[in-house]
Amino acid sequence: xxxxxxxxxxxxxxxxxxxxxxxxxxxxxxxxxxxxxxxxxxxxxxxxxxxxxxxxxxxxxxxxxxxxxxxxxxxxxxxxxxxxxxxxxxxxxxxxxxxxxxxxxxxxxxx
Amino acid sequence: xxxxxxxxxxxxxxxxxxxxxxxxxxxxxxxxxxxxxxxxxxxxxxxxxxxxxxxxxxxxxxxxxxxxxxxxxxxxxxxxxxxxxxxxxxxxxxxxxxxxxxxxxxxxxxxxxxxx
Numbered sequence: 001x002x003x004x005x006x007x008x009x010x011x012x013x014x015x016x017x018x019x020x021x022x023x024x025x026x027x028x029x030x031x032x033x034x035x036x037x038x039x040x041x042x043x044x045x046x047x048x049x050x051x052x053x054x055x056x057x058x059x060x061x062x063x064x065x066x067x068x069x070x071x072x073x074x075x076x077x078x079x080x081x082x083x084x085x086x087x088x089x090x091x092x093x094x095x096x097x098x099x100x101x102x103x104x105x106x107x108x109x110x111x
Numbered sequence: 112x113x114x115x116x117x118x119x120x121x122x123x124x125x126x127x128x129x130x131x132x133x134x135x136x137x138x139x140x141x142x143x144x145x146x147x148x149x150x151x152x153x154x155x156x157x158x159x160x161x162x163x164x165x166x167x168x169x170x171x172x173x174x175x176x177x178x179x180x181x182x183x184x185x186x187x188x189x190x191x192x193x194x195x196x197x198x199x200x201x202x203x204x205x206x207x208x209x210x211x212x213x214x215x216x217x218x219x220x221x222x223x224x225x226x227x
Contacts, residue, residue, distance in 0.1 A: 009151065034215060044201065044218040051213045090153060097161060098144065098169065099216055103153035 002027040004093050006102035013081055013109050021076040021105050023065075023091035032094035033074045035065055038104075039087045047089070050074065061085070081109050114138065115219035117202050122224045124189070124196065132187045132222045134202035143185035144203040144216065147171060154201065160185055189224060199223050 005024045013019060025031065035047040048059025055067040065076045074091060086109045091102040115136045124130045136143065142161045146154040156169030160179040174193025179185055185204075189196045200223075203216040 006153075032213065036218075043220045044203075046215045046217075049213075049215055097142070098156055098159055099154075100156075101146075101154040103151060 002093055002095050002100050004091050004100050004102040006089075006091055006105050008105045009103070010106045011108070013107070015083055015109055015111050016080050017109075019076070019078040019081045019085070019107070021089055021091075021107070023074045023076065023102060024072050025074065025091075025093045026072065027093060027095070033065075033067060034092040034094065034099070035059065035063070035074075035076050036090045036092060036101075037087050038090070044090070047076070081107075083109050083111050085109050115202055115204055115217055117200075117219035117222050119222060120220065122222055123227050124224060125227050127191045129188055129190045130224065132189070132200055132202075132224070134185045134187065134219060136183055136185075136202075136204045136217075136219075138204055138206070138217065139182070140204035140217070141182070141207050142205040143179065144205070145169075145175070145177065145185070145187045146201040146203065148199040148201055148221070157187065157200075196224055197226050 003026045007022050033050045036044045037047050038044045047063050048057050050057045050067045058064045063078050067074050089105045092099045118133045144159040145157040148154050155171050157175050158177040160166035163182050176188045199221050201221045202219040205216045206214040
């Protein structure tokens with residue numbers, strides 16, 4: 001069965017620190033992968049998506065993710081976080097007609 | 112503006128009551144979804160519908176029911192059979208679905224359901 005794992009449940013960083021959130025998936029076929037973000041009190045928003053082509057995907061607000069097929073990973077990165085990046089981040093796998101979400105990573109950034 | 116509207120934002124239910132959560136979209140999307148969000152468990156799929164008058168169970172459908180009589184509407188009923196209904200419920204839609212779709216899902220603002 002397809003699944004998505006996010007091993008970092010809670011990450012605490014200072015502003016300007018670099019960020020990498022892990023996402024691993026289990027699925028043997030062609031994958032479409034997403035990162036969504038949920039800011040406090042707001043709805044889920046799409047950060048970035050990978051369907052095919054360049055494995056390094058750039059999203060909004062300076063985020064990027066790298067699809068590494070051999071490692072079944074799609075880690076999210078940002079070189080320098082800001083206080084406004086405090087949110088919950090979800091990795092998701094597109095299983096043809098539905099999304100499978102990871103359990104989420106709560107990021108807290110302190111000034 | 113196009114988007115997904117969920118109502119109400121907060122909902123309280125007494126034990127033994129059924130309650131219905133509304134989800135409306137004006138994006139002309141074919142597919143609609145209901146998720147339940149609990150702390151530490153991410154989003155879990157309750158039901159989804161790829162087309163009008165058709166819907167499928169997700170991973171945690173027990174105690175829930177849905178209908179899809181109109182393209183723009185996908186209401187979710189939380190029945191008294193759902194033993195732990197307190198949660199945050201998210202509705203989403205997507206332009207189309209299937210193996211060749213490259214469209215992301217769009218989400219509503221959610222409904223927080225609590226038991227009195």
